[in-house]
Amino acid sequence: MRLKLPSVNRETPINLLIKAAGYSSILMVLLIFLFLMREGLPALVDVPLKDLFSTRWYPIEDYFGILPLVGGSILVTLGATLVAIPLGIGTAVYISEVAPAWIKEILKPMVEILAGLPSVVLGFLGILVAVPFLRRFLNLPTGLTALTGSIMLGLIAVPTIVSIAEDALNTVPQSYRQAALAVGATPWQTIWGVTLPAARSGVLTAIMLGVGRALGETMAVMMVTGNAPVLPTSLQSIIMPIRTMTATVASEMGEVAQGSAHYHVLFFIGIILFVLSLGINIAASSVSMKSRKRSERLLS
Amino acid sequence: MVNLALAWAEAYQELHPEVRISVTGGGSGTGLTALLNGTVDIANASRAIKAEELEAARSAGMDPMEFTVARDAIAVIVHPDNPIQQLTLQQISGIYKGEITNWTQVGGDDRPIVKLSRETNSGTHVYFLEEVVRMGNADDPSIFSADTLLMPSSEGIIAEVRDNPNAIGYDGLGYVTEDVKVLAISREAGGPFVMPSIETVNSLEYPIARDLYLYTRTGELEGAIQAYLEWILSADAQKIVSDLGFVPVLAAEQP
Helix, strand or coil: CCCCHHHHHHHHHHHHHHHHHHHHHHHHHHHHHHHHHHHHCHHHHHCCHHHHCCCCEEHHHCEECCHHHHHHHHHHHHHHHHHHHHHHHHHHHHHHHHCCHHHHHHHHHHHHHHHHCCHHHHHHHHHHHHHHHHHHHHCCCCCCCHHHHHHHHHHHHHHHHHHHHHHHHHCCCHHHHHHHHHCCCCHHHHHHHHHHHHCHHHHHHHHHHHHHHHHHCCHHHHHHCECCCCCCCCHHHHHCCECCHHHHHHHHCCCCCCCCHHHHHHHHHHHHHHHHHHHHHHHHHHHHHHHHHHHHHHHC | CHHHHHHHHHHHHHHCCCCCCCCCCCCHHHHHHHHHHCCCCEEEECCCCCHHHHHHHHHCCCCCEEEEEEEEEEEEEECCCCCCCEEEHHHHHHHHHCCCCEHHHHCCCCCECEEEEECCCCHHHHHHHHHHHCCCCCCCCCCCCCCCEEECCHHHHHHHHHHCCCEEEEEEHHHCCCCCEECEEECCCCCCCECCCHHHHHCCCCCCEEEEEEEECCCCCCHHHHHHHHHHCCHHHHHHHHHCCCECCCHHHCC
């Protein structure tokens, strides 16, 4: 019998199309990176390094110290991580391991709604509820603080963490849990000692992606952190106003004259954000890669 | 000033349904940049065009035309429970520079001062820096203290001042609501302290007031833009100015 060549011919264009779609995202990231570099690196020429890495940010008078902005972003993101990990992992464990089926049916869509909530809405809630409450409750000079931003960002990161961590927990074979229960472990010991460690790579990926979500978030942070470019120097800075990199770019990009030093510095901040989130993504994928190798070893 | 531009555009389109005017906000710099880029025909600005913006326009073959279309007073506001009634320009400058950090230093309660300002892309911010923080002295290099909170919107400032008895803020008189307290301001230490109002702004007694401008790309105006500008300086359009809490200009002062 002869080979049916026409069918191969029909496959080729489709294969090419799919290939092109796959490569396009790589191309997109590369182009964005090149563009960021082209617009941002001139900042190193326009502004002396000593000034760029100083602590005063007031661009309309040519103070381009980006340290307070980097510090502000890192502080708020760390705070958000501390809020989001227990809430997110706790919710995922509850949905996947503990909750009866009917509660699961309600909780999962609820988390999805939270994920779809525009962050500007959370920002409004922050201004009207969280800001006044935190000021009175902690007796602060103002409620527009890094802590308020952390809580808001934590809430934004939770849905990401919940859905990915829950998927990871679901892939743990039922036999693991049955084996643990059979040797007399309590349900809590099973979750903490067997299920969570077995799903560890997925859970870590969930956390990393949640952190990335928090780092890049703009609107809610801009509304509740006060945007004062003060370099965070101690733990106390968490209850003081700060200014993040994203809020700075968002609020100043519209005003800036193209090609000015300020314009290049804003793109330089973009490079820093890009590199930070790239780092987080690499960390996330290397965590999941490593465990796949280990499981392959176990299976062989 | 975006409220004013919106109200004008709305009223004018009702009178002339054949004309379509769309208004976008974002701050004076945003508007002027858009004018120079050619994306808009008219830029409203709450500050005069900067020398470098003018230069950029000239090198692009434009000759921007300036019109004074209204006046605006900046009100300094505090929480209604704050016992302070009045401040001098010197005291406000000291507060925003970070030299005065507690309300007792200006005769108030023992509370820390939380300073609120608009973002640096707001014309109001630049005006306040030049006329209040530096008290009109162009050689003065002082700037806002780093812990000044920079709010993205007027509403953000009003919301925080309304809620927080430590706060001091400033905003256009047109944006100030009833539930915050407006302070009387004096140029000199001894007074007189003046409350902002249409009368005190037009009589130039109130010290923190400014002109609001409208810019076009050239002096030779197209028919539709010309007609719109003429209408803005008419009594009807200037009534909208006073309705919104701004201060109307007299048509006689126009170039």
